[in-house]
Amino acid sequence: FWRSVGHSYTGFFMEGMLNELASKAKQDPIAYRLALLEPNSRAYNVLERLQTFSNWSSTLPNGHAKGMASVESFGSFVGQTVEAHIEGKRIVVDKVYCVVDCGKLVNPEIVKRQMHSAIIYGLTAALHGELEIKNGQVMNSNFDTYPMISLAETPQIEVEIVASNDTPGGYGEPGLPPLAPALTAALTQLTGKDYHALPIKV
Helix, strand or coil: CCCCCHHHHHHHHHHHHHHHHHHHHCCCHHHHHHHCCCCCHHHHHHHHHHHHHHCCCCCCCCEEEEEEEEEECCCCEEEEEEEEEECEEEEEEEEEEEEEECCCCHHHHHHHHHHHHHHHHHHHHHHHHCEEEEECCECCCCCCCCCCCCCCCCCCCEEECCCCCCCCCCCCCCCCCCHHHHHHHHHHHHHHHCCCCCCCCC
């Protein structure tokens, strides 16, 4: 099971589809989503904040690209922007911006740490989360054959929490679902290919 369970793959497919639709419509992906949402709704406000917080309109160096995604899960709203580049066949994630509205909260530092860990977990699933099955048996038995993101691979992560008096939502898992579709959106900018399967291969 993935952290965030069903939201992990449904978020990947739904947000990936929205990014592809925005591209076909030749629209900015954040503007495309904002046009579909009720102004001043929680989802709308998270996207607006993400746009500013991640410096969405800024230009990256050649060979670098950014993508975004936003998923509602467990009563919380999370938007993320991923900046990445490719070195040979290796995907390098440089930075992740994360905006979360999880309703009324007590300890913001715990929320930030949960977002960080969910992003790292999501990145592990997006890049390495693959099982090999032979003769009905799983061949991956430990971390030597089922790798996790290393410290060297871990991107810079910045988190902003939206102040809210809404009903408290989850924050242990909602940080994961936007990661993979935001990353594939960035990779599409670099390769011109759409990605519909995980783990991601370039």
